Amino acid sequence: MRALLETRLMPAIVVAVIVIILPLLFPSAYYYRIGVLVFIFALAVVGLNLLMGFAGQVSLGHAGFLGIGAYSVAIGPIHFGAPSCLFAGAILSGALAFLVGRPILRLKGHYLAVATLGLGLLVAIVLTNEAGWTGGPDGMSVPGLVLFDWSVRGAYTWYWIAGTTFVGGFVLALNLMGSPTGRALQAIHDSEIGALVLGIDVARKKLTIFIISAMYASVAGSYLALFNGYITPDAAGFLRSIELVAMVVLGGMGSIVGSLVGAAVLVVLPQALTIFHEYEQALLGLIVMVFMIFLRQGIVPSIVAVLDGENDDPGD
Amino acid sequence: MMILETDRLSITFGGVRALDGVSIAIESGQVFSIIGPNGSGKTTLFNLVSGIYTPNDGSIRFAGEMVTGLPPDQLARRGLSRTFQNLQIFSRMSVLENAMVGRHRHERTGILADLLHLPSVARQNEVTREAAHDALARVGLADAGKRPAGSLAYGALKRLEIARALASDPKLLLLDEPAAGCNPVETQEIDYVIRSIVKDGITIVLVEHDMRLVMNISDRVHVLANGRTLTEGTPEQVRSNTTVIQAYLGVHGSKEAVRAFD
Amino acid sequence: MAELLQFISSGLTVGAIYALVALGFTLIYKASDIINFAQGEFVMLGGMTTVFVALAGVPLPFAALIAIIVTTAIGLALHRFAIEPARGAGPVALIMITIGASIFLRGVAQIVFDRRFHSLPPLFGADPIQFGSAAILPQSLVVLASATAIVTLLWLFIDRTLLGKAVLATAANRLAARLIGVDTRRIVDFSFAVSAAIGAIAGILITPIALTSYDVGTLLALKGFAAAMLGGIGSALGAVVGGLLIGMIEAFAAGYFSSNYKDAVAFLIILVVLVSIPRGLFGRAKVERV
Numbered sequence: 001m002r003a004l005l006e007t008r009l010m011p012a013i014v015v016a017v018i019v020i021i022l023p024l025l026f027p028s029a030y031y032y033r034i035g036v037l038v039f040i041f042a043l044a045v046v047g048l049n050l051l052m053g054f055a056g057q058v059s060l061g062h063a064g065f066l067g068i069g070a071y072s073v074a075i076g077p078i079h080f081g082a083p084s085c086l087f088a089g090a091i092l093s094g095a096l097a098f099l100v101g102r103p104i105l106r107l108k109g110h111y112l113a114v115a116t117l118g119l120g121l122l123v124a125i126v127l128t129n130e131a132g133w134t135g136g137p138d139g140m141s142v143p144g145l146v147l148f149d150w151s152v153r154g155a156y157t158w159y160w161i162a163g164t165t166f167v168g169g170f171v172l173a174l175n176l177m178g179s180p181t182g183r184a185l186q187a188i189h190d191s192e193i194g195a196l197v198l199g200i201d202v203a204r205k206k207l208t209i210f211i212i213s214a215m216y217a218s219v220a221g222s223y224l225a226l227f228n229g230y231i232t233p234d235a236a237g238f239l240r241s242i243e244l245v246a247m248v249v250l251g252g253m254g255s256i257v258g259s260l261v262g263a264a265v266l267v268v269l270p271q272a273l274t275i276f277h278e279y280e281q282a283l284l285g286l287i288v289m290v291f292m293i294f295l296r297q298g299i300v301p302s303i304v305a306v307l308d309g310e311n312d313d314p315g316d
Numbered sequence: 317m318m319i320l321e322t323d324r325l326s327i328t329f330g331g332v333r334a335l336d337g338v339s340i341a342i343e344s345g346q347v348f349s350i351i352g353p354n355g356s357g358k359t360t361l362f363n364l365v366s367g368i369y370t371p372n373d374g375s376i377r378f379a380g381e382m383v384t385g386l387p388p389d390q391l392a393r394r395g396l397s398r399t400f401q402n403l404q405i406f407s408r409m410s411v412l413e414n415a416m417v418g419r420h421r422h423e424r425t426g427i428l429a430d431l432l433h434l435p436s437v438a439r440q441n442e443v444t445r446e447a448a449h450d451a452l453a454r455v456g457l458a459d460a461g462k463r464p465a466g467s468l469a470y471g472a473l474k475r476l477e478i479a480r481a482l483a484s485d486p487k488l489l490l491l492d493e494p495a496a497g498c499n500p501v502e503t504q505e506i507d508y509v510i511r512s513i514v515k516d517g518i519t520i521v522l523v524e525h526d527m528r529l530v531m532n533i534s535d536r537v538h539v540l541a542n543g544r545t546l547t548e549g550t551p552e553q554v555r556s557n558t559t560v561i562q563a564y565l566g567v568h569g570s571k572e573a574v575r576a577f578d
Numbered sequence: 579m580a581e582l583l584q585f586i587s588s589g590l591t592v593g594a595i596y597a598l599v600a601l602g603f604t605l606i607y608k609a610s611d612i613i614n615f616a617q618g619e620f621v622m623l624g625g626m627t628t629v630f631v632a633l634a635g636v637p638l639p640f641a642a643l644i645a646i647i648v649t650t651a652i653g654l655a656l657h658r659f660a661i662e663p664a665r666g667a668g669p670v671a672l673i674m675i676t677i678g679a680s681i682f683l684r685g686v687a688q689i690v691f692d693r694r695f696h697s698l699p700p701l702f703g704a705d706p707i708q709f710g711s712a713a714i715l716p717q718s719l720v721v722l723a724s725a726t727a728i729v730t731l732l733w734l735f736i737d738r739t740l741l742g743k744a745v746l747a748t749a750a751n752r753l754a755a756r757l758i759g760v761d762t763r764r765i766v767d768f769s770f771a772v773s774a775a776i777g778a779i780a781g782i783l784i785t786p787i788a789l790t791s792y793d794v795g796t797l798l799a800l801k802g803f804a805a806a807m808l809g810g811i812g813s814a815l816g817a818v819v820g821g822l823l824i825g826m827i828e829a830f831a832a833g834y835f836s837s838n839y840k841d842a843v844a845f846l847i848i849l850v851v852l853v854s855i856p857r858g859l860f861g862r863a864k865v866e867r868v
Contacts, residue, residue, distance in 0.1 A: 058670045060677075103853040109669040110613050111852055114803065118848040121800065125845070129838040172431050179430035179437050180423040180444070187406045187417045194404030197366060198484055199392035199421035208427055238796065242677055249674070278689055285682025292675045293664045 008178060011257050012171045018260075019163040032155035034271055039162035040223045042263035043169045045247045046256055047216020050173055052245070053254030054182070055209045056189030057105065058113045061120020062244050065093040065214040067127055067236020069221030071134055074142040074231055079133060083146070086222050093218035096123075097211040105206040120241045128233040139232030142225045158227045165223070166260075169216060173256050176212075185209055217244075239281075246288045252298030261299050318377070319344045319488050319519050325364055325374035334360045336543045337374070342488075342521060342536075347514050349522045349530045351554075352540035358523045359401055361540070362492050365521075366398045367391045379487060393421045397486035399477040401493045401523075407466035411457060414465050414476055415448035418483030422447075451483035452476075455509045471502025475509055482513065489513070490521045495529070527572040531555060583712035585829040591718040591787065593825020594725035595621070598780040599802025600809065600817035601729065602773035608749035608812055609762075609769035612672050616656055616680040618799025619687075620777025623649040625790030626687060628782050629696040638699070646778045652683070653774025657767055680795060687792040700786035717786045724783055728776060729818055736814075745769065749812075797841060801828075804844040807851050810861025819859065 007013075022035060044066055051057050069089030076082040104115045127134050134140060145152040152161070176182045184205050187195040192202050225231040234240065247266050251258025266287075270280050295302060320342040327335045335357045342348045350358050363369045365376060367388040375384045378396060397418075406414050423444060425437045452458050455475040460468065465476060474494055481489055494510065495503045507529050514520060514533055524530050530537060531551040539546040539560050547557055554560055599617055606614045627645035632638050660679050664672060701720045706713035736742035747755040748765045756762050781790065788794075805824045809816020824844055832840040851858060 060673075100849075104849075107852055107856065110673050111856060113670055113673050114613070114807070115849060115852045117800070118804075118845040118852075121845045122842055122849070125839065125842045129836075175433035175437075176431055178441070179433065180420065180425055180440060181427055181430040183409070183413060183417050184420055186409055186413070187420075190406035190408050191404040193368065193388070194400070194406060195417070196368075196388040197392050197398050197404075198418055198480065199389050200417075201389050212427075212431075239681070242681065245674065246678075279685065282682055282685025282689065285678045285680070285685050288678030289660055289675055289682060292667070292671050292678060293660060296667065296671060 009171065009174060012167060012174055015170055015257065015260060016167045019167060029155065032159045034268060036155055036158045036162045036227055038264050038267045039166040040220050041247065041267055042260045043166045044217040044220035044244060045251065045259040045263050046169050046173050047213035048244055049248050049254065049256060049259050050176065051209055051213035052248055054177065054189065055185040055206065057206060057210070058116065060113050060117040060245060061241050062217050063236050063240035064120035064123030065217035066221035066240065067123055067233065068093045068096065069218030070225035070231045070235050071127060073222045073225050074140050075133055077143045086219065089222045090215040090218045093214040094211045097214035098207065101207045101210045102203065105203065105210060121238060124233055124236040127236050137233060139230060141230050144229065145226045162223055165219065170256060181205065242288065243284065246284065249291050249298055252300040255298060255300040258298050258300035317344045318342065319379055320365065321377040322365065323375045325371050325376065327360060327364060327369055327371050334543050335364065338545055340538055342519065344519050345517050346535045347520045347522065347533050349524060349534040349537045350540060351530060351537060356540040357543040358540055359492060362398065362490050362523060366396060366490060392484065395487035397481040397484045398490035399481050399492055399494060401496055403473055403477060405465050405473050405476060409465055410461065411463050411465050411468065411476060412448055412452065412461035415451045415479050415483045416444050418451060418480035419444040419447050421484055448483050451479040454482060454512065455479040456505065471498045471505055474498060474506055478509060486518065488519045488521065492523050493525065495524060495526050580711035581833065583709065585833045586826065587712065587714045587718060589826035589829030590822060591721050592828065593822035594721050595780050595784045596801050596805045596825050597818045597821025598725055598728065598776050599798055600805035600821045601732065601814060602776050603803055603806040604812060604814055604817040605769045605773050609745055610766045612661060613676065615673065615676040615799050616683060617773065617777055617802055618795035619680050619683040620649050620653060620774045621781035621798050622687065622790060622792065622795035623652060624778030624781030625785040626691050626696065626792065629698060629790065630691055642782050645782060646775055649778035650771050650774045653770045654767055657770040680799065684793055684795060691792055693792055695789045695791045697789050698782065698785040715787060721783045724779065728779065733814065801844040804848045808847055808858055810858030813860040816858055816860035
């Protein structure tokens, strides 16, 4: 039993259990829909967290990759007659990340922040303007996913798809963190020059994690589009990028488990506030400010810190 | 074999010639010390040799290969390791993990294997962990493995950086003022570590102000002043060189140098 | 030819606004190393507040004055309540705070005001002045003249007054400034207040031409920031030059290329500048010591 508790994959097991047990708590079938959205965003947040919390970089334009993933599952079938290919988006996003990543990742701090911001905005503008391909500002409808004659529809089905994919992405992230590449990334976060003199190809590692996090966001975007059956350029917009970062910060920078918490809070909140829909933006802004000023480490690390504190021997 | 040679190495920063025509030659297995007052270019020389700066003039040869202008990570992969005067510890990682990062150049798993945690990764982690532990043991930090690096005392952090550099199995180790900022007890611990490394036969280039240590363990001492070479020789030659004594050891320093041989 | 003059005049007009936003960025950045994304919201607040206060019956000049005062107060509050408590946080955290503030102000604006477009009467009438075959709005001239006046006043202030020197000192070396008795906190207060005021004035001036609404802030902030980056963040001259350049490039891109992608110009410029000459046209390179 102890071996099981201390296993490397413990957080993944916990999360998998949550995914499985959650439906038992749903008061109605509607909640499957919320679950789907939470897992979709949590997946994107895991990727962004690896980039920001773990590797210490920043991306204020990550929704751009989400948008690419979303539109690729619409454009593929509609304009090319191709079957819904979940991975076309991921490949496109990865390619874009590869192309712009090297020059951009040479930057640090607020320069990197603004460069990624600019990138995300450019993607959003292209998606808005190329109406011939994307349906313009009003967006386009997304043909449902059909896998080997099975029409994938409904919140119930998507709950399990999104949940499983999220757990899968979670496991991959855990694996990465406990690997040589993971250690190199953490080192880069703390001291680039320290990492360099130990033989770490810093530029290449940064590019790698940038591409990986772009692909996470892209898959999430593809799921979002397929699930909703519709996609608009807002999905790639500035506000969406900031929401993603807010989810990272809320849950805890560098805390992969926190990704689920952050996504859950910011997905559930607007749902809970449907009456106060117009307060959404003000509330998002307020949350970002309050957390960045007072609770910069985020929810999960704060809880962990409190728990650790209570476990200290008074004699220490 | 000459492990490191520089030929008339020079660099200028915004009009100031920080290093001017410095040539050194270090034999494998030697302990080579560089001394001189603050601002004489010691750290600049280190930064040039370890690839952090690119020289304006001159060349660098490492283990027979021309390496001028190569970036730090490529030099590290050829077996050149260094510590920093201003610590570059990975404070968010544990002490053991810091040392494990030192093994990076010997680790062989790719990104795909890492993501999928293939058996090769588990094996690699194990091998790395052991080597890191050995490196920690050599500097007296074997028991501190699990602690967050940021929680260590200053002297221990200096030793951790050395352990990290050692973990990479370097052919050449550059130690940039390893005892700087340490109190007498910590300085003694560092001295002890350096002497034991020297016994293991690793080539060391040392920049240090602790004259006793320098004079005691060095095979050769190179004196820099205002970015230029003042003189070079054995510790005895250097400490009895009047120019060096007058200008750089000062009264106090020269007394220490004399006492080093007691 | 007429077209060219048209583009130049409209480009300079909107460029003057970008220049003022960029100036606001630069002032705050110089005094505190912070990139203030809420800068665009100051412009929005200037215009929108004037509109709504005037709608409540207050004569226009006073409405404008009130708007400037309110916006300045908000700028000060931003520094005191959002930035100051987070002293010591890294640059990314600080940017996030100002982004959060900008989203917050935008969210509140849509509740307090509304989501529609609003305008203000131009200062000297709406009839375009004919310059040969080109027509220029009198308000454009007002914008250009005011921008020039503001830039000149600011320059004179920094160069000729003691307080101005204190700002420069704080910008150059915060600790040293404090050691010689400069109250750096007040200086940063001051920079936020002045930036907010400049933003508000810019907003009031441009509304007769470009209208205003609760969400004009974001795009303005980004373009103003692009201008500051192009000119070299930390250089006041660069901010002005950058703003005018971006305004003109935008106008030409919209005219000769595609008006849809007009907004993309600024973002493309940000990326190109950051990747090739991060310090911009007039900025100074930073030397890092290891």
